[in-house]
Amino acid sequence: MEATKTLVHAFVSSRFDYCNSVLAGVSGQLLRRLQVIQNAAARLVTVLLLLLLLLLPVLYLYLYLYLYLLSTKQMVEIHEA
DSSP states (O other), rough: OOHHHHHHHIIIIIHHHHTTTTGOOOOOHHHHHOOOHHHHHHHHHHHHHHHHHHHHHHHHHHHHHHHHHHHHHHHHHHHHH
16 A cells, blocks of 8 residues: 555656646646546545455454464364374
């Protein structure tokens, strides 16, 4: 997730900041197009963040089950020895 935010900032936001003085005299149409790009970048970060938040409980469940099964397997090996 952090990599996505860094990439979006590197390729989109930093270019707007760098070209801020150049954008002072552009037309409204170009500003709207640039706003669309910036909004799409923000949506991408938001969707990825929400997806991560939705998947975290599932990942924790898999981790819990894996550790539980691993500990059970070790207990069986101890009793068999």
